[in-house]
Amino acid sequence: MSQRGVTGLRGASAPTVAKSWERQGWPLRILRAFLGVTFLYAGIQKLADANFLHSGTPDFIGNQLNAFGQGSPIASLLRLAGHAPLLTGLAVALVEIAVGLGTLLGIAPVAEASMGLAVNMVLLLSATWHVHPYFLGSDSIYAVAWAAYLVGEVGIERKAARAARAAAAHGSRRARQHAGEGMGRREFLRGGLLAGGTVVLGMIASGFRGRPASAAGAITTPSRTTPSPSAGQTPTPPASGNAIVTLDQVPVGGAINFNDPSQGPAVLVRLAQDKVAAYSRVCTHAGCLVEYDQRAKLLFCPCHGAEFDPSQHAQPIAGPAPTPLPAIPVTVDASTGQVVATA
Ligand code: FES
Known part of the structure; x- marks a missing residue:
């Protein structure tokens, strides 16, 4: 050399x-x-x-x-x-x-x-x-x-x-x-x-x-929300809170992303005809954003493969995430059909 x-x-x-x-x-x-x-x-x-x-x-x-x-x-x-x-x-x-x-x-x-x-x-x-x-x-x-x-x-x-x-x-x-x-x-x-x-x-x-x-606003659809746990069941009138979307805009088994002022990126999942649940999209492993897979009916994290079940309070069912996704309490307004964040 x-x-x-x-x-x-x-x-x-x-x-x-x-x-x-x-x-x-x-x-x-x-x-x-x-x-x-x-x-x-x-x-x-x-x-x-x-x-x-x-x-x-x-x-x-x-x-x-x-x-x-x-x-x-x-x-x-x-x-x-x-x-x-x-x-x-x-x-x-x-x-x-x-x-x-x-x-x-x-x-x-x-x-x-x-x-x-x-x-x-x-x-x-x-x-x-x-x-x-x-x-x-x-x-x-x-x-x-x-x-x-x-x-x-x-x-x-x-x-x-x-x-x-x-x-x-x-x-x-x-x-x-x-x-x-x-x-x-x-x-x-x-x-x-x-x-x-x-x-x-x-x-x-x-x-x-x-x-x-967070400053750019919603990811999709009209979104103003607040956080807390769990899923809403049948319409619960009159609902007070921030409207996320009308129920008929989300197909059964589908989901829609929205932005929560406290928790940031969030997802609303329509679990059944009259049952919805909303969660933060921030993965509890290392902060990547989860995505909803309509075929598997699961929330997936693209970073390290964590999977969360939205029908089971977003419990992690696979991958490295240690805890469920934080839940956002929502209900359906009987009079308007709007899904509302109640916290
Ligand atoms: S950040 Fe989601 S699995 Fe690691």
Whole structure:
């Protein structure tokens, strides 16, 4: 391996972007492309998400830290981070962008892979700690992928460092001094490029941020509601509260999403001709939004596969969610046919 085109643990110069790809075999290239793109996307997506840094929304990083902390072996660390949720959220997003960008550009690959592994280990010990079986939690797979990439990169850099030391031993003192100065400048410029690129991408992503869910209003249909437990039965006149929708707008066995001012995203399910129930859509595992599956008549969480039965007070029947979805008390106004939130 030539002296140029090598990055260094110690004694080897940093490669160009093209060389950094050339020196890797296909297994490492595939891992690198996938992990780099995924981390870059994840960081950008967080900053473009209107809710991630906005308290009062279900996707707010503060809520996620609280949810992740339940039963996690690193609960105290998450509680600490929960004292500064905005800073934590911003730091997580920027680190993900920096790791993704640095990995794709081949800047400090060992450091980037170590950081990527650390990020996924934290997620594994928190967000997906309760996922059973473990392979349903994506963070375990990512952690293994980063570990494999890290080992591969360390091997390449060791080999490169040995080659560089051997080449330097045969070169002139002046040439070695020149190479050292050049390397210092290059490393500095590359570090600056990575920091600048991270900030610019972060700012662009933030520019695409929309309005937070809670401020943007209802998800569907007329929605003003309040929370509490359980299902309404037959029409119970006269009902006072906030109207959600008229009963005939929801087919039997169907559901409609709405926005609750206290609990945020919610779902109203028509369990039978004259029986409805409403629940928060915020998964009790880690805060993702559940969706109603009309064929299965269940509420599913897309993140880690939790399933809730709306006919059984939204009890979790599969997956990692520890508790039922919070219920919202509703009844049907006999005179108007409107489904009303009564709390
Ligand atoms: S957030 Fe993990 S199952 Fe819903």
